[in-house]
Amino acid sequence: MAPLAWPLLWRGLTTCEALQAEKQLLDLGVGEGRWQRSDSRAIGADDDRVHSVSVRGAGTETLVMVHGLGTGSGIFFRNLGPLASSGAWGAVHAVDWRGAGLSGRPAYPARTHDDAVDWLVEGLEAWRREQGVETMTLLGHSMGGIAAAHYAARHGDRVDRLVLVGPAGVERRRRLYEKGDSALYDLASRLWEDGYHPAAVVRALGPWGKRLVETYAARRFRCKVPLSDDEAAALGEYLHACNSLPGSSEKCMNQLLGPIAQPRQPIAPLVEALACPVSFIYGEHDWMQPASGANVARRRLAAGKGASCVVVPGSAGHYVFLEDPAAFLDALLRRVGT
Numbered sequence: 001m002a003p004l005a006w007p008l009l010w011r012g013l014t015t016c017e018a019l020q021a022e023k024q025l026l027d028l029g030v031g032e033g034r035w036q037r038s039d040s041r042a043i044g045a046d047d048d049r050v051h052s053v054s055v056r057g058a059g060t061e062t063l064v065m066v067h068g069l070g071t072g073s074g075i076f077f078r079n080l081g082p083l084a085s086s087g088a089w090g091a092v093h094a095v096d097w098r099g100a101g102l103s104g105r106p107a108y109p110a111r112t113h114d115d116a117v118d119w120l121v122e123g124l125e126a127w128r129r130e131q132g133v134e135t136m137t138l139l140g141h142s143m144g145g146i147a148a149a150h151y152a153a154r155h156g157d158r159v160d161r162l163v164l165v166g167p168a169g170v171e172r173r174r175r176l177y178e179k180g181d182s183a184l185y186d187l188a189s190r191l192w193e194d195g196y197h198p199a200a201v202v203r204a205l206g207p208w209g210k211r212l213v214e215t216y217a218a219r220r221f222r223c224k225v226p227l228s229d230d231e232a233a234a235l236g237e238y239l240h241a242c243n244s245l246p247g248s249s250e251k252c253m254n255q256l257l258g259p260i261a262q263p264r265q266p267i268a269p270l271v272e273a274l275a276c277p278v279s280f281i282y283g284e285h286d287w288m289q290p291a292s293g294a295n296v297a298r299r300r301l302a303a304g305k306g307a308s309c310v311v312v313p314g315s316a317g318h319y320v321f322l323e324d325p326a327a328f329l330d331a332l333l334r335r336v337g338t
Helices: 003-009 015-029 080-085 113-131 143-154 183-193 198-204 207-220 229-244 249-256 268-273 290-302 325-336
Strands: 036-041 049-056 061-066 089-095 136-141 159-165 278-283 307-312
Touching: 015 080, 015 229, 036 113, 049 080, 049 113, 061 143, 080 089, 080 325, 089 113, 113 143, 113 249, 136 143, 143 159, 143 249, 143 268, 159 325, 198 207, 198 229, 207 229, 268 290, 278 290, 278 325, 290 307, 307 325
Parallel strands: 061 089, 061 136, 136 159, 159 278, 278 307
Antiparallel strands: 036 049, 049 089
C-alpha cells in the first residue's frame, strides 16, 4: 500500500496503550511499584475524569504539580522520586489537566478566556475533593502556571504556597513583530487565532506524527545529566501518547494566550493579590522571561507579602525540572523548606 495512504488507516493510540507508555516512563524514573495512578471523576460526562500519579513520602505536607501544554504528569518522571524522598512532603501528586495528558477527553465547551479558566480550575478542584487533599503546595509549570494561579485565587484556603515554574502569561511580552512585518508571523498568528494546535498536526500525520514527536523530544531538552537511551525513547512514546489521544482542552491554549504566547489576561495582578507565599523558578535559558517573575516577586515584597524568584544557572531552559533536576530540587526546597 502506498505510504501516503497510511494516515488514512492510522487508528491512533488507545487509552490502554497511553497508560502503558506512562508506566514505562515512570517505572524508569521513579521505580516499578513506587508510584500509583488514579482517576477522579470531574463534573461532566463519564469520560470527564482527571488522571494523576502519586508517590508517598515521609513528610506531612502535600505537593501537587500541574504540567504545561502538550505534556502530562509523566513529564515529572525525574522529580517525583526525589521530591517524595526529600522529607518535605508526605504525598507528591502530579495531576493531568482536565481534558489533557491521560485524563479523559470529553467534549470541550469553553469559548472564552474565562470559560477556559473555569474548566481547568473546576477540574483540579474536583480532583482535590475526591482525593481528600485539604491543603497543598501547588506547583504549576508553563501554562499549568496559569491554571495554578487562578486556582490559588479562587481557592486560597486550599493553597499554602504557590510555586510557578517557567509560568506562561505573567506579563505582556514585548512584541517582536506587528501585523504586516512578516508573512510567516502573519500566517502563524492567523492559525493561532483560528484555534489550530500542534497536537492536531500530530494526529493528522498518523504514523509520521510519532516520529515527529520522538525527534522533538530527542532535541528539545538541554539536560545537564543526559537522558539514557531508554529514558529518551520512553519520553518520546509518552509525549506522543499525550498528543495523539482525541483533542479536548488543548484548545485552551488559544483562549488563554494570544500568538507567540502573549497573555490574553496577564496573571501578574492575580498573583500579586494572593495571600499565600509565591515562588518563581526558571531555568537560565527559559524563554518565558524570568524578568516577569522577578517583577512580580519584587512588587509582592514591597507590599509585605512572601515572594521569591530564582533563576537556576547553567544550560537549563523552560523544562528546568527535567533538564537539571538536582538544581531544581535544591531551588524548590530552599524556598519551600524541609
